[in-house]
Amino acid sequence: MDSDVPVILTSIGDSPSNKESLSKALGSAQYVDDLPFHDLAYAALLLSPHARARVVNIDAREALQMEGVLAVVHCFNTPARRYNSAIRFYSDDSPCDMPKTERIFDTEVRFVGDRVAAVAALTEEIARKAAQLISVEYEVLAPVITLEEAVAKNAPLATDFGVDGTNICGGAVAYGNDTEESVLRQVRTQEIVHESHFHAARVHHGYIEPVTHVAAYDDEGVLTVWTPSQSVFSFRDVLSYVFDLPQSQVHVVKTIPGGAFGGKLEVMHEPVVAALAMQLHRPVKLRLNRKETFAASRSRHEALLTISSGFRVNGILVSQHVKSLLNTGAYAGSGPNTVGAQSGKTFVQYRAESLFYHGCPIYTNSPIAGAMRGYGCPQIMVAREVHMDQVAHRLGLDPVELRMANLLEPHEKNVLGKDMHVFLAKECLVKGTEMFGWEQKRRAAEADRSGSRRIGVGMACAVHGSGWYGVYQDMTVVTMLMNNDGSVQVLAGIHDLGTGARTILMQITAQALGLPLQMVALHDADTRCSPVDLGAQASRSTYIGGSCVLKAAKDIRRQLHEVAAVLLEVPQEELSLLSGCVVHQDSGRSIPFGRLVDAAQKGVGGSQRQIATVQSFASEMAVYSSSAVFVQVCVDTDNGEVEVRQVLSVHHSGTPINPALCEAQVHGGIHMGLGYALSEQMETDPNSGALKNPSFRSYRMFRSNRMPRIEVYFIKTPEESGPYGAKGLGEIATDGVAPAVVNAVSHALGNLMIDRIPLTPKTVLRMIGKIT
Amino acid sequence: MEQTQLVRFVLNGTKRELTVVRSWTLLHVLREVYHLTGTKYGCGTNDCGSCKVLIDGKATNSCSFPMHKLEGKHVLTIEGVRDNPKYRLVPEAFVRCHAVQCGFCTPGMVIAALGLLLENPHPTEHDVAEALSGNLCRCTGYVNILKAVLDAAGRMEEYTHGQ
Numbered sequence: 001m002d003s004d005v006p007v008i009l010t011s012i013g014d015s016p017s018n019k020e021s022l023s024k025a026l027g028s029a030q031y032v033d034d035l036p037f038h039d040l041a042y043a044a045l046l047l048s049p050h051a052r053a054r055v056v057n058i059d060a061r062e063a064l065q066m067e068g069v070l071a072v073v074h075c076f077n078t079p080a081r082r083y084n085s086a087i088r089f090y091s092d093d094s095p096c097d098m099p100k101t102e103r104i105f106d107t108e109v110r111f112v113g114d115r116v117a118a119v120a121a122l123t124e125e126i127a128r129k130a131a132q133l134i135s136v137e138y139e140v141l142a143p144v145i146t147l148e149e150a151v152a153k154n155a156p157l158a159t160d161f162g163v164d165g166t167n168i169c170g171g172a173v174a175y176g177n178d179t180e181e182s183v184l185r186q187v188r189t190q191e192i193v194h195e196s197h198f199h200a201a202r203v204h205h206g207y208i209e210p211v212t213h214v215a216a217y218d219d220e221g222v223l224t225v226w227t228p229s230q231s232v233f234s235f236r237d238v239l240s241y242v243f244d245l246p247q248s249q250v251h252v253v254k255t256i257p258g259g260a261f262g263g264k265l266e267v268m269h270e271p272v273v274a275a276l277a278m279q280l281h282r283p284v285k286l287r288l289n290r291k292e293t294f295a296a297s298r299s300r301h302e303a304l305l306t307i308s309s310g311f312r313v314n315g316i317l318v319s320q321h322v323k324s325l326l327n328t329g330a331y332a333g334s335g336p337n338t339v340g341a342q343s344g345k346t347f348v349q350y351r352a353e354s355l356f357y358h359g360c361p362i363y364t365n366s367p368i369a370g371a372m373r374g375y376g377c378p379q380i381m382v383a384r385e386v387h388m389d390q391v392a393h394r395l396g397l398d399p400v401e402l403r404m405a406n407l408l409e410p411h412e413k414n415v416l417g418k419d420m421h422v423f424l425a426k427e428c429l430v431k432g433t434e435m436f437g438w439e440q441k442r443r444a445a446e447a448d449r450s451g452s453r454r455i456g457v458g459m460a461c462a463v464h465g466s467g468w469y470g471v472y473q474d475m476t477v478v479t480m481l482m483n484n485d486g487s488v489q490v491l492a493g494i495h496d497l498g499t500g501a502r503t504i505l506m507q508i509t510a511q512a513l514g515l516p517l518q519m520v521a522l523h524d525a526d527t528r529c530s531p532v533d534l535g536a537q538a539s540r541s542t543y544i545g546g547s548c549v550l551k552a553a554k555d556i557r558r559q560l561h562e563v564a565a566v567l568l569e570v571p572q573e574e575l576s577l578l579s580g581c582v583v584h585q586d587s588g589r590s591i592p593f594g595r596l597v598d599a600a601q602k603g604v605g606g607s608q609r610q611i612a613t614v615q616s617f618a619s620e621m622a623v624y625s626s627s628a629v630f631v632q633v634c635v636d637t638d639n640g641e642v643e644v645r646q647v648l649s650v651h652h653s654g655t656p657i658n659p660a661l662c663e664a665q666v667h668g669g670i671h672m673g674l675g676y677a678l679s680e681q682m683e684t685d686p687n688s689g690a691l692k693n694p695s696f697r698s699y700r701m702f703r704s705n706r707m708p709r710i711e712v713y714f715i716k717t718p719e720e721s722g723p724y725g726a727k728g729l730g731e732i733a734t735d736g737v738a739p740a741v742v743n744a745v746s747h748a749l750g751n752l753m754i755d756r757i758p759l760t761p762k763t764v765l766r767m768i769g770k771i772t
Numbered sequence: 773m774e775q776t777q778l779v780r781f782v783l784n785g786t787k788r789e790l791t792v793v794r795s796w797t798l799l800h801v802l803r804e805v806y807h808l809t810g811t812k813y814g815c816g817t818n819d820c821g822s823c824k825v826l827i828d829g830k831a832t833n834s835c836s837f838p839m840h841k842l843e844g845k846h847v848l849t850i851e852g853v854r855d856n857p858k859y860r861l862v863p864e865a866f867v868r869c870h871a872v873q874c875g876f877c878t879p880g881m882v883i884a885a886l887g888l889l890l891e892n893p894h895p896t897e898h899d900v901a902e903a904l905s906g907n908l909c910r911c912t913g914y915v916n917i918l919k920a921v922l923d924a925a926g927r928m929e930e931y932t933h934g935q
């Protein structure tokens with residue numbers, strides 16, 4: 001906590017509206033598809049109809065002859081360097097290997113929707129028609145489409161990228177506080193041994209803005225890419241690597257993302273538009289349609305988890321083993337990192353004597369998985385929290401009671417010996433139980449099990465980190481400059497995705513400098529003018545970005561004090577900041593910032609200079625946010641429909657800087673979790689590998705008339721290391737929702753064992769034996 | 773050559789005449805011909821509502837509205853909302869109620885809300901949820917959007933009485 005904050009005008013805890021929200025609501029904010037370009041060419045992709053095939057020959061003559069066609073690119077005329085689209089740094093040295101498996105175009109296609117070629121033309125219509133005129137000779141290969149096939153004994157190979165002749169991508173992640181064997185032995189020797197399997201389907205981010213990029217290549221040899229990226233510096237590094245350009249000649253502009261949720265964290269088709277722009281020397285835009293956006297973007301890893309636990313009869317967890325298989329699709333991308341991130345969640349929620357995690361990303365000939373809000377966490381949370389409810393039922397304990405007995409305490413050392421800092425999982429649970437009227441609602445639901453419509457009440461706990469500490473060098477950089485009138489200019493590497501990260505960092509700056517919000521301008525990521533950052537991911541923008549702006553603001557404050565001390569002829573310690581002035585408390589004299597800036601420029605107290613600073617911030621600890629989610633559902637046993645009636649989500653993410661924006665994050669997270677639990681899945685044809693539902697009609701996200709009553713509550717206790725007490729929220733907003741829904745459905749159906757999501761009407765009817 | 777046709781219509785209060793190709797949608801014309809990029813392309817298949825405009829006062833997905841059927845009709849886009857002091861109360865309510873996150877769905881949501889409020893100035897929360905069910909939002913869970921529309925209803929009412 002910052003002890004020495006200015007006394008007045010706290011903008012921490014206020015809820016100014018999200019920056020840019022008026023221009024967005026009025027339609028004047030420009031997304032990448034809205035940017036005007038002179039001489040723009042339009043691109044279209046030719047996507048593979050085969051789940052696996054070798055590209056033997058490409059004949060583009062007919063396409064090139066079409067009027068208005070400008071260029072065709074494919075694997076025989078573009079750079080062949082392999083890259084990993086999910087790297088974080090140029091020299092990605094994550095402990096998880098990040099295999100380089102992708103090319104702009106490859107001589108082998110590995111899933112239905114893989115890129116084969118691209119056309120640039122004068123209009124999108126021409127480009128799309130021409131793409132269909134490209135004749136490709138394929139040698140079709142046998143695919144491995146499902147996760148089950150890929151992990152079977154002696155499974156055929158989906159790609160030639162796997163380790164040691166398997167479909168495992170990058171190697172297994174396996175560790176615990178003891179050997180795997182000992183942990184499994186300890187599990188088996190407990191009074192209560194419980195094992196459960198869980199399957200979570202592949203889902204899509206469902207951002208409403210389709211995948212769109214623009215690239216231009218100018219006469220100076222600079223490649224510029226406009227894209228709604230969540231990590232412009234990694235995009236720059238991938239592009240410079242693929243095209244062998246110095247990073248100084250690659251400029252990546254983060255456009256306003258029309259929804260991202262991790263789906264725009266990894267390079268997608270930017271290298272394709274770049275290749276076309278470099279060939280044509282004119283700007284090229286690629287906008288996928290919705291069908292292509294589903295097939296050829298990223299998705300959440302489908303997961304198969306097996307959890308085995310040993311409990312005492314009194315409900316104390318002694319030992320647990322987690323086995324996880326994540327379907328990473330045809331290319332590595334962030335598969336290894338997602339497993340790594342998931343593994344961490346094994347150790348930071350419940351106390352036990354021994355814990356072990358063993359997970360692998362698995363290649364299949366199916367669409368690429370990647371980062372998506374939660375990043376491996378929603379899968380382990382749904383599997384483990386459903387497992388916990390099953391154990392509670394076996395032991396005849398209330399699900400809340402079982403968790404209360406096992407959740408880690410604040411500042412407790414977890415099984416890996418790490419301090420949990422201000423981890424308030426139990427407090428969330430207690431608060432939620434009381435607010436929701438848990439016991440009364442449970443009892444009322446159980447009292448009436450007669451009709452075909454059954455009420456169920458369920459809950460789940462979740463945990464999430466704030467940043468990549470422990471895996472990557474999690475750092476960010478901020479440049480802060482005072483203007484001559486005393487207002488301040490912040491260049492931050494962070495990426496606002498519409499969550500309000502910019503607004504929150506501006507509030508922190510305003511607070512630290514004692515300035516009204518309008519006196520602060522903050523520009524986010526752009527490789528040409530913002531300092532480096534690791535991207536909007538891992539719930540790090542507020543915790544890491546906020547800490548960095550706070551550090552920079554403190555340095556500006558020090559510089560202002562320095563000048564003021566000379567002018568007022570008083571010691572610096574007697575000065576403070578108030579409403580845009582440095583004030584000397586004892587004498588009541590004050591000097592506005594603008595005059596101090598002027599004085600510094602004239603050389604007062606040193607050489608002639610600008611009041612400015614560049615500060616790096618590196619995270620030095622892992623802190624965890626927590627949630628407890630409570631849900632009431634009504635299950636119709638005649639038609640299998642689940643109606644969600646009420647959701648309460650209680651959170652501890654430190655002190656909310658902007659409570660309204662925090663609440664809004666949770667609303668969106670709940671929406672995503674409801675779909676994950678009940679209605680969303682990317683259905684793949686097990687034979688052809690084609691997506692069966694690549695449209696917003698058949699891929700079912702919750703619509704406004706299906707939403708339940710939602711309540712959100714924040715426990716505001718500060719996180720000691722966080723900027724003004726804050727820590728991460730973006731991902732935990734969704735992590736605990738699906739398991740709470742599943743547990744409620746199970747409760748409605750008499751504690752039925754549930755082993756999969758989504759619980760579509762068909763699945764529910766099958767579970768209760770109404771259909772086969 | 774594709775068949776062309778002359779279409780006369782009113783766009784945000786201005787009379788327009790345009791020769792259109794038969795395959796053109798209204799969304800295509802708004803974005804590519806008039807550069808009114810406030811209306812968004814989200815799916816092109818009539819499923820998300822981010823392309824909504826008012827046609828003769830009714831909220832309609834412009835991605836699925838053929839241009840040649842626009843003869844004689846009045847179109848209001850989000851840019852037209854911006855210039856109308858009463859209609860503008862709707863986007864302003866979205867801002868006030870924190871109903872805008874990524875904002876990509878917002879213009880379409882505003883239009884759908886306006887279409888509802890013009891027809892039914894006193895909607896219940898249920899009415900709003902039904903009226904917006906053709907518009908997808910992935911960021912907000914619709915919670916603050918529903919609040920914003922109810923808030924806008926109140927303010928439009930006050931505005932009308934204040935006139």
Ligand code: FES
Nearest residue numbers: 814815816821835
């Ligand atoms: S773009 Fe028209 S409904 Fe989606």
Ligand code: FES
Nearest residue numbers: 874875877909911
């Ligand atoms: S605000 Fe992002 S889709 Fe609605």
